[in-house]
Amino acid sequence: METLVQSASYLFDLGVIIAALAGVTWGIMGGALPGISPSITMALLLPFTYTMEPMSAIVLLASTYIGAEYGGSVPAILIRTPGTNAAAATVIDGYEMNRQGKAGLALGISLYSGVLGSLFGLAMLILLSGPLSRVALAFTPPAYFALGVLGLSVIATLSGENLVKGFIAAILGLMVATIGTDPVTGGTRFTFGSSELLSGIEPVMIMVGLFAMSELLVQAGGRGEAERVTSRPRINFPDLKLARRLAFPQSIGGVIGTFEGVMPGAGGTIASFMSYNEARRWSRRPEEFGKGSPEGIAAPETANNTVAETALVPLLSFGIPGSNSTAILLGGFLIHGIVPGPMLFQRSGEIVHGLYAGLFTATFGMLVMGMLLLPACIWLVNRPRPYLNAFIFALILSGIYSIHNSVFDLGIMMAAGAVGFFMRMLRFPFLPTVLGLVLGYLVESSFRRSLVLSGDDLMIFVDDRISLALLMLAFLFIAGSLGKRIYDLARRRRVEAFSEGSEARE
Amino acid sequence: MRKQRILAAGSAVFMCGMIAGAHAQDYPVDTVTLITHSSPGGGSDVFLRELSRYLGPILGANVVVENVRGGSGAAAMANLAQSAPDGSKFYATTPTFIYTSLLSDPEYKYTDLEPLVNFFIDPEVIYTSANSEYQTLEDVIDHAREGRGQWGAANPASLERQALEQLKAAAGVNAAVVTHEGGGDLLINVLNGTLQIGVGEVQEIQSQLEAGELRLLATFSDERLEAFPDLPTVEELGYDVVVRKFRGLAGPKDLPVDVIAAWERAVQEVLADEEYKAAYEAANLRAAYMPHEEYVQFIEDFGNETRDFLKETGVIE
Numbered sequence: 172m173e174t175l176v177q178s179a180s181y182l183f184d185l186g187v188i189i190a191a192l193a194g195v196t197w198g199i200m201g202g203a204l205p206g207i208s209p210s211i212t213m214a215l216l217l218p219f220t221y222t223m224e225p226m227s228a229i230v231l232l233a234s235t236y237i238g239a240e241y242g243g244s245v246p247a248i249l250i251r252t253p254g255t256n257a258a259a260a261t262v263i264d265g266y267e268m269n270r271q272g273k274a275g276l277a278l279g280i281s282l283y284s285g286v287l288g289s290l291f292g293l294a295m296l297i298l299l300s301g302p303l304s305r306v307a308l309a310f311t312p313p314a315y316f317a318l319g320v321l322g323l324s325v326i327a328t329l330s331g332e333n334l335v336k337g338f339i340a341a342i343l344g345l346m347v348a349t350i351g352t353d354p355v356t357g358g359t360r361f362t363f364g365s366s367e368l369l370s371g372i373e374p375v376m377i378m379v380g381l382f383a384m385s386e387l388l389v390q391a392g393g394r395g396e397a398e399r400v401t402s403r404p405r406i407n408f409p410d411l412k413l414a415r416r417l418a419f420p421q422s423i424g425g426v427i428g429t430f431e432g433v434m435p436g437a438g439g440t441i442a443s444f445m446s447y448n449e450a451r452r453w454s455r456r457p458e459e460f461g462k463g464s465p466e467g468i469a470a471p472e473t474a475n476n477t478v479a480e481t482a483l484v485p486l487l488s489f490g491i492p493g494s495n496s497t498a499i500l501l502g503g504f505l506i507h508g509i510v511p512g513p514m515l516f517q518r519s520g521e522i523v524h525g526l527y528a529g530l531f532t533a534t535f536g537m538l539v540m541g542m543l544l545l546p547a548c549i550w551l552v553n554r555p556r557p558y559l560n561a562f563i564f565a566l567i568l569s570g571i572y573s574i575h576n577s578v579f580d581l582g583i584m585m586a587a588g589a590v591g592f593f594m595r596m597l598r599f600p601f602l603p604t605v606l607g608l609v610l611g612y613l614v615e616s617s618f619r620r621s622l623v624l625s626g627d628d629l630m631i632f633v634d635d636r637i638s639l640a641l642l643m644l645a646f647l648f649i650a651g652s653l654g655k656r657i658y659d660l661a662r663r664r665r666v667e668a669f670s671e672g673s674e675a676r677e
Numbered sequence: 678m679r680k681q682r683i684l685a686a687g688s689a690v691f692m693c694g695m696i697a698g699a700h701a702q703d704y705p706v707d708t709v710t711l712i713t714h715s716s717p718g719g720g721s722d723v724f725l726r727e728l729s730r731y732l733g734p735i736l737g738a739n740v741v742v743e744n745v746r747g748g749s750g751a752a753a754m755a756n757l758a759q760s761a762p763d764g765s766k767f768y769a770t771t772p773t774f775i776y777t778s779l780l781s782d783p784e785y786k787y788t789d790l791e792p793l794v795n796f797f798i799d800p801e802v803i804y805t806s807a808n809s810e811y812q813t814l815e816d817v818i819d820h821a822r823e824g825r826g827q828w829g830a831a832n833p834a835s836l837e838r839q840a841l842e843q844l845k846a847a848a849g850v851n852a853a854v855v856t857h858e859g860g861g862d863l864l865i866n867v868l869n870g871t872l873q874i875g876v877g878e879v880q881e882i883q884s885q886l887e888a889g890e891l892r893l894l895a896t897f898s899d900e901r902l903e904a905f906p907d908l909p910t911v912e913e914l915g916y917d918v919v920v921r922k923f924r925g926l927a928g929p930k931d932l933p934v935d936v937i938a939a940w941e942r943a944v945q946e947v948l949a950d951e952e953y954k955a956a957y958e959a960a961n962l963r964a965a966y967m968p969h970e971e972y973v974q975f976i977e978d979f980g981n982e983t984r985d986f987l988k989e990t991g992v993i994e
Binding site: 210214221307308309310311312352353354355356357358359362364367369370435485489490491492493495498499502505506508510511512513514515575577616620623624626 | 716722723726746749751752776777780781782783825827832833834835838853854855856857858860861862864865866868869871872883884885887888890959990991992993
C-alpha cells in the first residue's frame with residue numbers, strides 16, 4: 172500500500188511523464204519494424220540515457236520495452252510478419268482477420284488486450300513482487316527442462332491436420348536451435364568454421380523468413396492482382412458482447428504471462444504460444460481458431476504484454492536479467508550507478524516508485540499512441556500490392572541487417588523464406604518450427620545441465636517436484652490431444668482443420 | 678597480399694607517427710575508437726564508456742566507443758586486425774577474445790592483434806548461499822570429497838569454469854562443474870541451493886552480498902582484496918590456483934612506438950585520477966596496469982595456458 176502511495180506521487184512528475192511517453196512511442200515504432208527486436212530498440216536509445224537523470228533514463232528504457240512488446244503485433248496482423256518473437260502467435264488469427272477486412276478490429280483487440288495485459292502485469296509487479304520472486308528461485312535446472320517440454324507439448328495441438336508433418340516441422344526448428352555453441356562444453360556445433368554462426372541463429376531471422384519472406388514469394392508467384400479485401404483505416408475496439416467473450420482468453424494470457432515473465436529465460440514467446448493454445452482448448456468456439464478468431468489475438472497479446480511487466484521482477488529483486496531486453500535495462504541501471512537486487516528497494520526506493528509510475532503512464536501512452544499511429548499503418552498496407560510488397564521486402568531486409576550489421580544474416584533469412592515457401596506448398600505448419608526453434612536451446616541446456624548435476628541420473632527429473640508436476644501436465648496435454656485425434660478419426664470425422672494458414676491458398 | 682599491404686601501411690604510418698611524435702606531444706590522431714564486442718550496457722561496454730570520459734583529455738584525443746557485436750568477439754577482432762595501426766582504433770580485451778580465438782578458430786585471432794596495455798584485473802571470488810552449511814572453502818571441498826560436489830560457473834567457455842576445473846584438480850576431488858548461460862542463471866542456482874558454490878566477479882553479486890544473501894568463501898586473486906581483507910585467497914588455503922581476469926586494450930599489429938608510449942603515459946595517469954579511481958573502485962575493479970611489453974607476454978602466456986586447459990578438458994583438439 173505504501174508503495175502505491177509513493178509511486179502515485181510520481182504520476183505527475185513531468186520528467187517521468189515525458190520519458191514514459193517518449194519511450195512507449197519509440198518502442199511501438201521499433202517493435203513494429205520486423206527484425207528490430209525490443210532489445211535493439213532499447214539499445215539504440217541507451218547512449219542517450221547516459222546523460223539523463225537516472226529516473227528518467229530508467230523509465231524511458233522500461234517504457235520502450237513495454238511499447239516494443241506491443242508494437243510487434245502490428246506487422247503480425249497487417250503483413251503476416253511478427254515484429255517481435257513474442258508476436259508470432261498473433262500472426263495466426265491476426266493476419267486472418269486482416270484478410271477478411273477486419274484489420275481495424277484486429278488491431279483494436281490487440282491494443283486493448285495489450286493495455287489490459289500491461290496493467291495486470293504492472294499490478295502483479297507492484298503487489299506480488301516478493302512472492303513471485305520466490306517462484307523464480309524455486310526453478311532448478313530440471314524444472315526448466317520440464318517447463319520447456321510443457322511448451323513443446325503444444326506442438327501436438329498446433330500441428331494442424333497432419334501430426335507427422337507437425338513433428339517434422341518441429342524437428343526442423345529444434346535442429347536449427349542446435350547450431351552455435353554447445354551449452355555445456357562450450358565447443359562449437361554445426362558452424363562449419365563460420366564465426367557468424369558462433370552465437371547461433373537468432374529466431375527472429377527464421378521467423379521473418381518463414382512468415383514474411385514466404386508470403387512475398389507466394390504473392391509473387393500468383394498471377395495478376397489478387398482480389399483482396401481492404402480494411403478501413405480506423406481502429407475499432409470490441410463492443411461489449413465481444414469484450415465479454417474476450418475476458419476469458421485474456422485472463423488465461425494474464426496468468427500464464429505472469430508466471431512466464433517471472434522466470435528468467437522463459438519469456439514472452441512461450442507465454443504467448445501457451446496462452447494461445449489454452450485459449451483454444453477452453454474456448455466455446457475452438458473451430459474459429461486459425462480462421463480469424465478474436466480470442467486468438469486477445470490471449471497471446473495479453474500474455475506478452477504481461478510478460479513485459481513481470482519480467483522486471485527478477486531484474487529488480489535479484490539483479491538478474493531474464494532476456495536481452497531486460498539485460499539492456501540492467502545496463503541502464505548500472506550506468507547510473509544503481510545496482511538492482513535485494514538492496515534496490517532500500518537504497519534507491521524512489522527510482523523503483525518512479526519506474527512504477529512511469530510504467531503506468533506508459534501503458535496509457537500506448538493506448539493513445541496506438542490509436543494515433545495505427546490508422547496510418549492500415550492506410551499504408553492498403554496501397555497497391557506491388558508497391559506494398561517492395562516496401563515490405565525493403566523493411567525486412569533492413570530490419571534483419573540491423574541486428575548484427577551483417578549480410579550473412581540476410582542470407583539466413585532468405586534461405587528460411589525459401590524453405591518456408593516449400594513448406595507452404597507441401598502444407599507443413601510453421602508454428603511447430605517456431606516453437607522448436609525458441610525452446611530447443613532451453614530444453615537441451617536444462618536437460619544436460621540437470622544430468623551434470625545428478626551425475627547422469629535421470630531420476631533428478633522425478634525427484635524435483637516442480638519438474639515432476641510439469642512433466643505430468645505435459646503428458647496429459649499430449650495424451651489429450653492425441654486422444655481427441657483418435658476419437659475424431661474413429662468417428663470418421665475430418666479432424667478439425669486447424670493450421671495457421673500455411674497451406675497454399677486458392 | 679593483405680598482410681603485406683597492412684605492413685606497408687603500418688610502416689608508413691609508423692614513420693609519420695615518428696615525425697609527428699618528434700614535433701609535438703600530441704596524440705597522432707584526433708579520434709580514437711574503442712571497440713567492444715559486448716552489447717550496449719554489457720560489462721565491457723560500461724567499462725569503456727566510463728573510461729572514455731576520463732581518458733579523452735589525458736590522451737589528447739576524442740575517445741568514442743563502438744559496439745561491434747557478433748561471433749563473441751570474432752567480428753571485432755576481424756574489424757581491428759584489418760585496420761591501420763595508426764593508434765586510431767583499439768579493442769577492449771577480456772579473456773573472451775582468447776576463448777573465441779581458440780574455440781571457433783575464426784579467420785582473425787588474438788594472435789593477429791597486438792596487446793597494448795592492461796588496465797584492470799576483475800577479482801573472481803567463490804561464493805555460497807548465506808543459508809548453506811558451508812562456512813569455509815574447506816567445508817565445500819570436504820563435501821565434494823565425501824560425495825559429489827556441485828559447483829557452478831557462468832559460461833561453458835569461460836575463465837570461471839577453468840578456475841573451478843583447476844581447483845578440482847588441485848584438491849583432487851570429484852565435483853561436477855555445472856555451466857550456465859550467464860551469471861544470472863548461476864546466481865539463482867546458488868541461492869536456491871542447487872549448487873554449493875559459484876564463481877563470479879564481485880560486482881555481479883554486490884547487491885546480494887550487501888543484503889547478506891551470499892557468503893564469500895575465497896578469492897582467486899593473487900593477494901587479498903582491499904574490500905574484503907578477511908577473505909582468504911585460494912592459494913593461501915593450499916590450492917595453487919590464481920585467476921586473472923584482465924581488462925585491457927589491443928590494437929592492430931605493428932603499433933607505432935609513440936602511440937604505445939602515449940598510452941602507457943595516459944593509462945597510468947587516468948588510473949591515478951581521483952574521480953575515476955572512486956568510480957572504478959566502487960565497481961570493484963582492481964587497477965592492474967601492465968605496460969606494453971609485459972602485457973604482450975601476459976596475453977601470450979594466458980593464451981597458452983587456456984589452450985592447454987581446453988585440450989585437457991577435450992573441448993578442442
